[in-house]
Amino acid sequence: MIAFTDIVGMDLAKQALMLLAVDSELGGVVIPSAVGSGKSTLARAFADILPESTPFVELPLNVTEDRLIGGVDLEATLATGLRVVQHGVLSKAHRGVLYVDSLSLLDSSAVSHIMDAMSRGEVLVEREGLSEVHPAKFMLVGTYDPSDGEVRMGLLDRIGIIVPFTAQNDYRARKQIVKMVLGTRDAEDTRDELNMLAGFINAAKEQLPHVSITDDQIRALIQTAISLGVEGNRVDIFTVRAAIASAALAQRSDVDEEDMKQAIKLVLIPRATRMPEKEAESNEAPPQEEPPQQEEPEVEDQDAPSDTPDAEAEEEQKETPDMIEELMMEAIEMELPDNILNISLASKKKATTGSRGEALNNKRGRFVRSQPGDMRSGKVALIPTLISAAPWQETRRRDSKMAGRPKTALLITKDDVKIKRFRDKSGTLFIFMVDASGSMALNRMRQAKGAVASLLQNAYVHRDQVALISFRGKQAQVLLPPSQSVDRAKRELDVLPTGGGTPLASALYLGWETAKQARTKGITQVMFVLITDGRGNIGLQATFDPTAEKATKEELEKEVEALSLSIQADGVAAIVIDTQMNYLSRGEAPKLAQKLGGRYFYLPNAKAEQIVEAALSF
Amino acid sequence: MTQTEPVAKKTAAKKTVAAKAKTESAVKKKKSGLAFPFTAIVGQEEMKLSLILNIIDPRIGGVLVMGHRGTGKSTTVRALAEVLPFIERVAGDTYNRTVEQYLEGEEGKKGGKPIDPATLKVEQIPVPVVDLPLGATEDRVCGTIDIEQALTSGVKAFEPGLLAQANRGFLYIDEVNLLDDHLVDVLLDVAASGKNVVEREGISIRHPARFVLVGSGNPEEGELRPQLLDRFGLHARIITILDIEKRVSIVKLRREFDDDPDAFMDKYNKEQQKLQKKIQTAKDLLSKVTMTDEVLTDIARLCMNLGIDGHRGELTITRTAHAHAAYKGETVVTMQHVKEIAGLCLRHRLRKDPLETLDAGEKIDRELAKILGEAEAV
Numbered sequence: 001m002i003a004f005t006d007i008v009g010m011d012l013a014k015q016a017l018m019l020l021a022v023d024s025e026l027g028g029v030v031i032p033s034a035v036g037s038g039k040s041t042l043a044r045a046f047a048d049i050l051p052e053s054t055p056f057v058e059l060p061l062n063v064t065e066d067r068l069i070g071g072v073d074l075e076a077t078l079a080t081g082l083r084v085v086q087h088g089v090l091s092k093a094h095r096g097v098l099y100v101d102s103l104s105l106l107d108s109s110a111v112s113h114i115m116d117a118m119s120r121g122e123v124l125v126e127r128e129g130l131s132e133v134h135p136a137k138f139m140l141v142g143t144y145d146p147s148d149g150e151v152r153m154g155l156l157d158r159i160g161i162i163v164p165f166t167a168q169n170d171y172r173a174r175k176q177i178v179k180m181v182l183g184t185r186d187a188e189d190t191r192d193e194l195n196m197l198a199g200f201i202n203a204a205k206e207q208l209p210h211v212s213i214t215d216d217q218i219r220a221l222i223q224t225a226i227s228l229g230v231e232g233n234r235v236d237i238f239t240v241r242a243a244i245a246s247a248a249l250a251q252r253s254d255v256d257e258e259d260m261k262q263a264i265k266l267v268l269i270p271r272a273t274r275m276p277e278k279e280a281e282s283n284e285a286p287p288q289e290e291p292p293q294q295e296e297p298e299v300e301d302q303d304a305p306s307d308t309p310d311a312e313a314e315e316e317q318k319e320t321p322d323m324i325e326e327l328m329m330e331a332i333e334m335e336l337p338d339n340i341l342n343i344s345l346a347s348k349k350k351a352t353t354g355s356r357g358e359a360l361n362n363k364r365g366r367f368v369r370s371q372p373g374d375m376r377s378g379k380v381a382l383i384p385t386l387i388s389a390a391p392w393q394e395t396r397r398r399d400s401k402m403a404g405r406p407k408t409a410l411l412i413t414k415d416d417v418k419i420k421r422f423r424d425k426s427g428t429l430f431i432f433m434v435d436a437s438g439s440m441a442l443n444r445m446r447q448a449k450g451a452v453a454s455l456l457q458n459a460y461v462h463r464d465q466v467a468l469i470s471f472r473g474k475q476a477q478v479l480l481p482p483s484q485s486v487d488r489a490k491r492e493l494d495v496l497p498t499g500g501g502t503p504l505a506s507a508l509y510l511g512w513e514t515a516k517q518a519r520t521k522g523i524t525q526v527m528f529v530l531i532t533d534g535r536g537n538i539g540l541q542a543t544f545d546p547t548a549e550k551a552t553k554e555e556l557e558k559e560v561e562a563l564s565l566s567i568q569a570d571g572v573a574a575i576v577i578d579t580q581m582n583y584l585s586r587g588e589a590p591k592l593a594q595k596l597g598g599r600y601f602y603l604p605n606a607k608a609e610q611i612v613e614a615a616l617s618f
Numbered sequence: 619m620t621q622t623e624p625v626a627k628k629t630a631a632k633k634t635v636a637a638k639a640k641t642e643s644a645v646k647k648k649k650s651g652l653a654f655p656f657t658a659i660v661g662q663e664e665m666k667l668s669l670i671l672n673i674i675d676p677r678i679g680g681v682l683v684m685g686h687r688g689t690g691k692s693t694t695v696r697a698l699a700e701v702l703p704f705i706e707r708v709a710g711d712t713y714n715r716t717v718e719q720y721l722e723g724e725e726g727k728k729g730g731k732p733i734d735p736a737t738l739k740v741e742q743i744p745v746p747v748v749d750l751p752l753g754a755t756e757d758r759v760c761g762t763i764d765i766e767q768a769l770t771s772g773v774k775a776f777e778p779g780l781l782a783q784a785n786r787g788f789l790y791i792d793e794v795n796l797l798d799d800h801l802v803d804v805l806l807d808v809a810a811s812g813k814n815v816v817e818r819e820g821i822s823i824r825h826p827a828r829f830v831l832v833g834s835g836n837p838e839e840g841e842l843r844p845q846l847l848d849r850f851g852l853h854a855r856i857i858t859i860l861d862i863e864k865r866v867s868i869v870k871l872r873r874e875f876d877d878d879p880d881a882f883m884d885k886y887n888k889e890q891q892k893l894q895k896k897i898q899t900a901k902d903l904l905s906k907v908t909m910t911d912e913v914l915t916d917i918a919r920l921c922m923n924l925g926i927d928g929h930r931g932e933l934t935i936t937r938t939a940h941a942h943a944a945y946k947g948e949t950v951v952t953m954q955h956v957k958e959i960a961g962l963c964l965r966h967r968l969r970k971d972p973l974e975t976l977d978a979g980e981k982i983d984r985e986l987a988k989i990l991g992e993a994e995a996v
Contacts, residue, residue: 025876065753068753069751069753077765082766082770083765083766108796109752109753109796112752112793112796113752113753115793116751116752116753116792116793119692119792123751124749124751124753124754125753126750126751126753126754126755126758126759126779126780127753127754127755127757127758128755128757128758129757129758129762129764129765129766129777130758131758131780152839153687153836153838153839154687154793154836154839157687157688158688209877215866215870218866218869218870219862219866222862222865222866222869223862226860226862231686231687231688231858232686232687232688232689232858233688233689233690233858233859233865233868234687234688234689234690235688236865236868236869237868237869237872237873240869240873372756372757391765391768392768392819394772395768395772395774395819396819398772399820413819415817415818415819483838484840484841485837485838485839485840485841488837488838
């Protein structure tokens with residue numbers, strides 16, 4: 001086991017955990033990071049800097065609802081005849097740490113329970129005849145690999161600190177960790193360092209109530225939250241707390257601008273949904289098309305405090321609120337250029353299949369719990385059925401004897417029957433891929449939007465989800481990640497640029513990645529709905545490298561073919577809808593459908609409903 | 619709060635040892651959960667008004683609060699308990715029944731003897747607010763046979779569930795859009811009939827379960843089933859507050875509360891009582907509030923112009939407008955009252971058009987303006 005102080009690199013993550021150790025009201029720390037970066041080692045080492053008896057509970061990904069929130073211990077109950085209560089994992093973490101590795105792979109009902117416990121500080125157990133309240137005030141420490149998918153926003157909203165994702169940092173930390181593991185370290189040194197750190201944190205905890213923050217400083221932090229487009233008001237409280245904890249760590253009694261920058265970096269920036277107004281225009285375009293020139297050479301997170309604002313601050317101690325805001329903007333700008341694309345929440349990253357995702361895939365349709373139900377409406381859960389029948393045997397035998405019915409070994413009634421309930425999301429994910437190039441783009445986009453909305457209106461019943469990818473110019477883009485929400489779809493689809501080239505391969509690739517991600521989250525079926533004439537003219541090369549030479553027609557075809565075959569082999573269903581009113585059609589769309597092993601529909605001027613019908617009929 | 623404790627103890631005495639432990643934990647819950655005071659909540663007027671109007675007239679049919687994360691949805695609902703008025707129930711009755719309901723229920727039972735109402739004691743309790751957590755199982759929601767009593771003494775005794783506790787009170791579901799389908803079915807059933815029926819092990823229990831349904835959630839996490847959406851009388855929307863000064867005061871109030879909750883509660887005690895009194899006064903005034911036929915016609919026309927199916931829209935507006943007038947201490951409903959609550963009542967009843975870009979609220983305002991304009995011109 002590697003100690004907290006032995007871990008080199010990941011300084012920002014370490015700072016984040018130290019802030020949490022000082023003020024547990026920050027709710028938790030989330031560390032997004034690539035595989036093998038040592039993030040879970042660090043998270044587990046967090047226990048080192050907490051008081052000795054602090055509970056540290058690791059949540060298994062496949063946790064059942066019973067284990068999570070607690071319930072009746074049926075075995076013990078049957079054995080003793082008294083109701084024996086079993087506390088759940090959430091309540092076991094009370095006054096301590098709940099650690100989740102691969103937070104983004106946690107299934108949605110578990111996430112909901114964690115969210116609920118965090119907002120109450122306790123767990124309400126209303127199950128199996130039990131009505132109890134168990135205290136569950138814990139710090140949530142979560143790590144995840146963003147390529148596995150994202151963590152639900154509602155959960156992140158309850159966690160104070162999100163460590164900005166930086167790929168370089170991970171790589172470096174990894175190398176150093178390897179060194180650390182290989183190298184020998186004096187156990188005594190480690191212990192001394194840990195003791196020192198613990199003392200440091202204790203002192204900060206004592207300092208915490210004596211730190212003050214001015215109204216102007218609060219105002220500046222809130223202003224920053226607003227200009228970064230951070231949703232909700234809860235985040236203000238976290239930002240202020242983080243700034244205060246940072247001051248306490250430095251044994252100061254006033255929050256200074258370093259503390260504020262730290263808070264902005266760890267609480268606000270990772271939640272940014274837009275760039276601050278000043279920067280808005282220059283950063284809207286995809287980075288490939290505009291080489292970053294105005295930015296300074298990379299500033300590593302390793303040494304976050306920077307020189308220039310420091311010097312200024314020393315010059316003038318009493319800043320006006322405007323001055324503070326300016327400084328904040330500076331902090332943001334310094335942080336944003338290299339990070340903005342890595343910011344987990346605001347970006348849609350390319351996915352790579354992790355071994356973990358596959359493993360979970362095999363558990364698709366996992367049995368979550370049993371519930372009362374009709375025997376014919378599902379699979380009977382035998383053990384729970386027997387358990388629920390067991391307590392009644394005595395009384396039933398008596399009743400049955402009185403009624404003069406013949407004696408049977410086991411008396412089971414329909415009330416006892418429990419059926420298995422499987423994981424919630426098992427619907428189909430429809431991935432719409434819309435050709436937004438050329439002159440008919442607007443029309444196709446409108447049809448696709450209508451179809452998306454219409455599918456979503458009916459999606460509830462089937463637990464289906466819809467995603468939308470548009471392709472134009474150099475590359476495809478996920479406009480709507482897999483979602484069930486009509487509101488969200490509407491919002492995201494409001495403004496859509498059209499025109500330019502047709503990067504068909506890029507669209508297929510992105511769709512495939514989206515499909516793979518969805519599968520790790522329990523979606524069993526994926527269907528591509530391609531609305532295009534099938535005439536791609538931009539190759540995959542161009543997507544990643546703008547300077548690449550134009551691909552030849554043959555290369556383009558080969559690319560699309562290879563992708564299509566892989567997608568088909570992966571069990572993704574597909575339909576291709578050709579809406580072009582074009583008598584000179586060269587038959588690319590039917591060919592594409594054939595390559596994908598899907599069906600081709602020719603629907604000139606298709607209405608949204610027709611598209612939906614086609615998708616559902618398949 | 620203090621009122622409920624002796625009640626809890628009394629019921630506990632009748633139950634077995636384990637049941638007693640259970641009640642104690644319930645009492646503990648009340649103590650630990652010192653809620654942020656309702657009157658200290660900054661902004662979010664739409665949600666606050668919806669909740670208050672539902673207290674004044676529970677027949678409005680509840681409220682659905684949808685909106686951004688971290689905007690105080692559940693804080694506000696949980697704060698509600700402290701400003702609720704009192705109701706009278708038969709002492710210790712788990713179903714919170716009035717004397718009348720109690721007699722009807724108990725005498726209707728098989729072999730029930732007539733009960734002399736004079737022998738029944740009554741007590742005042744605050745309107746109950748019951749939390750339905752997402753992980754609740756059906757048996758705890760509806761009630762079931764007490765497994766312990768069955769095991770130890772072979773007696774089949776009914777153990778009431780959350781629906782029983784919520785009778786005549788509020789039933790709150792946070793993240794209502796994520797509620798399990800089978801629980802939604804149960805809720806729809808009970809909400810429609812006002813009764814909860816449980817049949818198990820040869821016994822059949824039927825008890826009143828009328829409650830104000832309060833749900834909250836974030837629309838981006840999932841849609842609400844249309845049938846359930848339709849059940850909610852009002853639909854309040856809540857968004858991130860963008861006013862900096864308001865947000866500064868939210869942060870400061872929250873910090874003050876976290877530092878010393880008791881002192882904070884004391885500070886707001888007066889305001890809390892004032893609001894509680896104002897609500898009670900409005901409740902008393904409600905039966906005296908009247909509405910002219912002209913206003914009623916305008917309401918009907920509004921619903922018709924907006925193409926709202928059924929009559930639930932009109933009915934909700936009418937009731938809500940009455941409650942709103944009463945809250946303002948007025949006895950005649952005017953179109954001004956209607957205007958202030960029309961969005962709340964109708965927003966979720968407009969037919970959904972996937973390609974509609976106009977916000978439901980704007981559409982309602984536009985129709986209202988037309989009607990008001992017409993009314994003035996005539």
